[in-house]
Amino acid sequence: MKITRKSFLKAAGLGLASTTGVVTGLGELTKAFAESKGKHACLVEPGLCAGCLSCAIACKKTNENPGTYDYSPDLGGDTFTTVKFKNLGTEDEPNWLKTKVQCFHCAEASCIDVCAAGAIKREGDIVKIDKDICIGCKNCHYACPFGVPRFDPELGIMKKCHFCSHRVPEGLPPACAEICPTDAVFYGTKEEVLRRAEERMAIVGGKARIYGKDILGGTAWIYLLEDEPEVYGFPNEPKFSSASMPAKWLTALIAAGGLTIVPYWLIAKEAKEKGGGK
Ligand code: SF4
Ligand code: SF4
Ligand code: SF4
16 A cells, blocks of 8 residues: 555644554545546536636646646647647638647546556546556557657656546546636536536537547547537547557567667577577
8 A cells, every 4th residue: 555745744634643544544535536437527618718728837837847838739748738729710810729638538548458568547537657657668649549648758758637636536626627717628527527518519509519428438538529520630530449559569569678678689699609509
């Protein structure tokens, strides 16, 4: 049972009397959270987005990622969410589509299936990369239908949105949802989120559709779109990718093991030659 510094300090602050009590209490909380499903979800509605980038800034702050106020047009090793801008109008009369992007936290998550190191795990509604286990093979990036996980060259590992796993289990909303001034990011239970999506769809009308509810086993982050998903840069029919992708596994093996396998092979060969081919 692992107790983090943060959880220990929190428990100490609550004045829990015995060490045994702390361990048992935290263990039960963590276990209950990890087993919960449908308790945590978000609805992203590009039609309500003001493009203020508060969500991206809040995400960088809460994750202590560098470049807090730098706009990044795409996700990256230190950018777990951003807002993509696309002009649907003309230069003279622009009509900006603003789409916040991050991990969808898929129920059927390709990233988990293809991870060469078993570093990606599900905790309730959250799909997380364990930074201590990740070997940076990039399999998850290629398998993800949205290309979400990105490489952090400094640490040599993959990173992505972790659904504010340092806040949500403690009853706090994700930082990006909390700060959004227009409710373009709405946080609640899956039931609340789907109810709001249906209500908003009826109000918006036209080609409005819910994206995420019926794909990849049902994602925890869903969208209310007003047009085809491709207009927003999402695949119309995202597909689950499994570990049976030989090319991707080969890439992973080369990236993860090639550099160690080759020297050992050379050392063995050299030793054999020195030993007279015995
Ligand atoms: S969106 Fe991509 S990275 Fe996120 S859970 Fe789904 S497959 Fe994994
Ligand atoms: S849920 Fe947390 S980690 Fe994910 S995009 Fe929002 S602020 Fe960033
Ligand atoms: S905080 Fe809300 S309104 Fe502002 S850019 Fe993000 S999603 Fe859009």
